[in-house]
């Protein structure tokens with residue numbers, strides 16, 4: 001007799017797909033939140049410290065963003081077929097939010113005034129968290 005709980009486990013392929021998607025989301029979203037929390041301490045280490053920390057984070061966060069897009073396309077190929085209109089609308093909103101998150105992160109790295117840094121930093125942080133929440137709703 002089959003053990004019922006096994007029927008609820010993801011297959012190895014689905015587990016790999018979602019693990020890579022969630023791991024890269026952890027770096028892109030969680031990394032931004034952690035970095036924001038570290039900036040006040042970094043400032044006490046010197047004027048250049050926050051910028052150098054941000055540059056080091058960029059070397060991790062952009063590959064993570066690339067992996068999010070790649071595994072996101074894989075997600076769509078795996079689960080989008082036969083989904084409701086609501087699911088498709090939520091996916092469309094999520095893709096717009098993901099694009100905003102990437103664009104605002106890029107504008108943040110190019111900002112030269114404190115005001116622009118704060119604005120684009122805020123937009124990228126909020127949109128990254130929104131993309132994560134919408135993703136959780138898509139996964140059901």
Ligand code: HEM
Pocket residue numbers: 018021022025028029068069071072073075076079091095098101128131132133134135136137138139140
């Ligand atoms: C900032 C970028 C992104 C973040 C933070 C993010 C985050 C997430 C999270 C946390 C989940 C839920 C996973 C789970 O609960 O198992 C998810 C699911 C999903 N994501 Fe993303 N994601 C991003 C980008 C993308 C992109 C670019 C696409 C499409 C090209 C995409 C398509 C999907 C789909 C279709 C699901 C549902 C997967 C399923 O039901 O198996 N995501 N996302």
